[in-house]
Amino acid sequence: MINLEIPAKLEQVQQMAQQLAAGVFRPIARKYDAIEHCDTPEELKPVAQMMAAMPRGSGGKGGGDEIKNGSNMTGILAVEAMCWGDVGLMLSVPGSGLGNAAVMAVGTPEQKEKYGKLYCAMAITEPGAGSDSAAVSTTAELDGDEWELNGEKIYCTAGQRCDAVVVWATLDKSLGKAAIKSFIVPRDNPGLQLVRVEDKMGLRVSDTAALSFNNCRIPKDHILGSAEIGDTEEARKKAFGGVMQTFDNTRPQVAAMALGVARAALEITRETLEKEGVEADFSKQPYNSTARELELYRLEADLEAARLMTLKAAWMADNGQPNSREASMCKAKAGRMGNEVTLKCVALCGELGYSERSLLEKLARDSKIIDIFEGTQQIQQLIVARHLLGLSSKELK
Amino acid sequence: MSTPLFDLTLTEEQRITRESMRRLARDSLSPQARAADDAAMANPALLDAISGFGLALMPMPEALGGVAMPRSPLSNALAVEDLAQGDMSHTLAALQPMAAVNALMDFGDEQQQERWLPALAAETFTGAALAVNEPRATFEPAAPATMASKDGDIYTLNGVKSLVPMAAQCEWFVVVAAIDGEVAGFVVPAEAEGLSIESEPYMGLRSANMATLTLENVAVQARDRLPGFDLNRLLGLSRIGQCALAVGCCQAVMQYSIPYVKERKAFGEPIAWRQSVAFMVANMGIEIEGMRLMMLRAASRAEQGLDFHKDAYLAQLQCMEKAMEIGTNGIQLFGGAGFVRDYPLEMWYRNLRSIAVLHGSLMV
Numbered sequence: 001m002i003n004l005e006i007p008a009k010l011e012q013v014q015q016m017a018q019q020l021a022a023g024v025f026r027p028i029a030r031k032y033d034a035i036e037h038c039d040t041p042e043e044l045k046p047v048a049q050m051m052a053a054m055p056r057g058s059g060g061k062g063g064g065d066e067i068k069n070g071s072n073m074t075g076i077l078a079v080e081a082m083c084w085g086d087v088g089l090m091l092s093v094p095g096s097g098l099g100n101a102a103v104m105a106v107g108t109p110e111q112k113e114k115y116g117k118l119y120c121a122m123a124i125t126e127p128g129a130g131s132d133s134a135a136v137s138t139t140a141e142l143d144g145d146e147w148e149l150n151g152e153k154i155y156c157t158a159g160q161r162c163d164a165v166v167v168w169a170t171l172d173k174s175l176g177k178a179a180i181k182s183f184i185v186p187r188d189n190p191g192l193q194l195v196r197v198e199d200k201m202g203l204r205v206s207d208t209a210a211l212s213f214n215n216c217r218i219p220k221d222h223i224l225g226s227a228e229i230g231d232t233e234e235a236r237k238k239a240f241g242g243v244m245q246t247f248d249n250t251r252p253q254v255a256a257m258a259l260g261v262a263r264a265a266l267e268i269t270r271e272t273l274e275k276e277g278v279e280a281d282f283s284k285q286p287y288n289s290t291a292r293e294l295e296l297y298r299l300e301a302d303l304e305a306a307r308l309m310t311l312k313a314a315w316m317a318d319n320g321q322p323n324s325r326e327a328s329m330c331k332a333k334a335g336r337m338g339n340e341v342t343l344k345c346v347a348l349c350g351e352l353g354y355s356e357r358s359l360l361e362k363l364a365r366d367s368k369i370i371d372i373f374e375g376t377q378q379i380q381q382l383i384v385a386r387h388l389l390g391l392s393s394k395e396l397k
Numbered sequence: 398m399s400t401p402l403f404d405l406t407l408t409e410e411q412r413i414t415r416e417s418m419r420r421l422a423r424d425s426l427s428p429q430a431r432a433a434d435d436a437a438m439a440n441p442a443l444l445d446a447i448s449g450f451g452l453a454l455m456p457m458p459e460a461l462g463g464v465a466m467p468r469s470p471l472s473n474a475l476a477v478e479d480l481a482q483g484d485m486s487h488t489l490a491a492l493q494p495m496a497a498v499n500a501l502m503d504f505g506d507e508q509q510q511e512r513w514l515p516a517l518a519a520e521t522f523t524g525a526a527l528a529v530n531e532p533r534a535t536f537e538p539a540a541p542a543t544m545a546s547k548d549g550d551i552y553t554l555n556g557v558k559s560l561v562p563m564a565a566q567c568e569w570f571v572v573v574a575a576i577d578g579e580v581a582g583f584v585v586p587a588e589a590e591g592l593s594i595e596s597e598p599y600m601g602l603r604s605a606n607m608a609t610l611t612l613e614n615v616a617v618q619a620r621d622r623l624p625g626f627d628l629n630r631l632l633g634l635s636r637i638g639q640c641a642l643a644v645g646c647c648q649a650v651m652q653y654s655i656p657y658v659k660e661r662k663a664f665g666e667p668i669a670w671r672q673s674v675a676f677m678v679a680n681m682g683i684e685i686e687g688m689r690l691m692m693l694r695a696a697s698r699a700e701q702g703l704d705f706h707k708d709a710y711l712a713q714l715q716c717m718e719k720a721m722e723i724g725t726n727g728i729q730l731f732g733g734a735g736f737v738r739d740y741p742l743e744m745w746y747r748n749l750r751s752i753a754v755l756h757g758s759l760m761v
Contacts, residue, residue, distance in 0.1 A: 002411075287535075301711040308687065309687055386675075389678060
């Protein structure tokens with residue numbers, strides 16, 4: 001039966017996350033935006049424990065015909081609410097790393113046991129490999145019972161504060177995508193150096209690191225997934241596809257960040273404007289409304305479209321339906337919506353929006369990266385277009 | 398408290414209905430839409446075929462010739478979307494009686510239903526329509542210029558109503574008018590003295606045979622004022638209907654464009670291989686997804702008896718802007734071929750502009 005309301009069971013999670021966002025994140029959002037480079041904020045340590053204890057819906061691939069609202073949807077609601085508080089702080093909560101998602105998705109039971117509860121970052125991007133993640137040139141070479149990694153990684157979220165890094169490296173660059181594997185490298189490995197932590201426009205409290213791997217040796221069992229390279233074109237394609245599939249689950253979660261940021265900006269803007277007599281109460285036709293009212297309606301409509309698309313992608317994942325197309329659709333829509341909404345909110349509130357006295361200017365700085373990381377707007381459109389048009393990556397480059 | 402799960406699965410019945418609606422859209426509406434548009438005349442066989450689904454009969458009491466099913470804005474919205482994939486004009490025209498019946502079921506009393514509904518209890522097209530719009534740029538449904546005044550048991554109506562589909566074939570209309578600072582709905586029979594109907598050509602929706610009603614001292618019995626009239630509900634449910642029209646037509650634009658851009662070659666390869674073209678298609682898909690989900694949420698809230706005013710309002714705003722973007726990009730993808738009338742793109746473009754203009758036109 002078609003129903004797009006959030007069930008009461010999931011609303012509880014949403015409310016818990018909202019309380020956390022309002023009680024812990026919001027009050028310190030400005031403080032850490034100004035500090036920028038620091039260790040994990042003390043205030044977040046109890047949060048990490050709380051989050052580990054949060055109820056999770058029964059999720060994953062469903063057997064039978066029963067519809068599920070599971071861990072993917074729960075994740076969306078929790079992330080959205082926390083990012084309403086502060087995206088940078090949410091990303092700085094120990095244990096929330098993208099590397100954790102990878103370990104939990106494809107790790108062995110031993111790897112999950114050892115690293116699942118630690119704070120795992122993900123290092124994919126290199127100075128010469130951004131959106132084309134198949135172009136990574138960091139190498140991994142098996143030498144006896146150890147892998148030896150060499151290369152440079154940049155824009156690694158939590159690369160400074162994490163306990164371990166999941167690193168993408170190639171076993172043989174001449175074999176292309178199929179030879180790309182990921183490896184778990186403990187942060188204190190002597191072959192892993194922190195080169196620098198970036199100064200950024202937004203998301204300042206979240207550390208973004210450049211890392212260097214120099215003859216970095218890790219045990220043989222620290223590879224995620226199989227070390228084999230498919231011997232047929234088909235098998236190779238499938239192997240890389242498997243790696244990329246992790247993104248089908250994480251993209252809606254990143255879309256949810258944009259939802260939280262946009263809702264925060266819209267709420268502040270509505271409040272600010274109401275104090276000055278702007279009442280956007282849906283009582284007049286759009287074009288009979290004032291410019292400010294109409295703009296608020298438009299932004300809210302865009303937010304709602306992105307929100308429902310994100311929920312749908314997560315719902316599909318919870319019910320074992322392939323959602324690659326919908327995951328990219330929601331990331332594309334939410335990414336641009338979050339940026340548009342926060343920027344318009346600054347403009348709608350004039351000086352009050354541009355000043356550091358409110359959070360609007362910060363939200364507008366924070367929102368930009370959400371349309372870039374975890375696949376840029378353009379990459380999402382490319383994926384959606386290939387799905388809709390039935391074209392391969394060779395045809396539609 | 399347990400509440401229903403988030404779910405996008407159609408019921409078995411909705412799924413079966415969807416299949417037959419889409420078949421009619423694909424096999425009949427779509428191939429015959431152009432000829433009807435050129436002739437600016439609805440095709441009676443198509444109107445009957447759509448009427449054959451009995452959407453107007455569903456909520457009608459059995460004693461009046463109906464099926465006595467609970468009102469279902471969601472099922473109606475799904476039907477509108479599916480049919481509009483074939484042709485928006487015929488969908489809007491053929492489902493006017495459904496909208497009129499819905500208004501009488503939601504706002505009328507039993508005597509009114511008994512008086513007016515049996516005339517529509519047929520599986521062929523029998524007309525009745527809502528008359529909400531007025532010919533003013535700043536028209537606001539809550540402040541109509543059409544006025545009613547009461548003297549004893551008689552209301553006298555004066556004003557002009559526009560964008561009324563199939564008006565020349567209607568048995569009766571629900572006319573929205575202002576009275577003493579309120580907005581009220583009146584059932585006005587087509588043959589009422591002082592009511593004149595004049596067909597009006599528009600940019601699109603040409604086969605919906607739109608007309609303007611002029612009311613000059615039209616006398617309406619007091620018993621024909623709808624006692625439960627709720628303008629917000631009428632507008633909200635119509636916004637959902639308009640969204641469904643938009644979603645269906647936009648889906649047609651995208652589906653028609655995909656094979657074309659894959660076949661059409663420029664610079665030695667299909668234009669679909671170029672990102673500037675492919676991304677336009679991607680954005681059609683992305684925006685249709687958002688439009689559809691907003692429409693479904695508003696419809697499902699209405700179905701569950703939850704407040705849906707804001708949801709329908711935002712869905713309609715999103716649809717009127719995104720649908721036109723998709724309509725214009727459909728032509729753009731075809732280039733000159735989109736502009737000539739051999740292809741349906743220019744018709745869809747003209748039809749889609751109406752989503753911003755129709756108010757209270759298709760109450761689901």
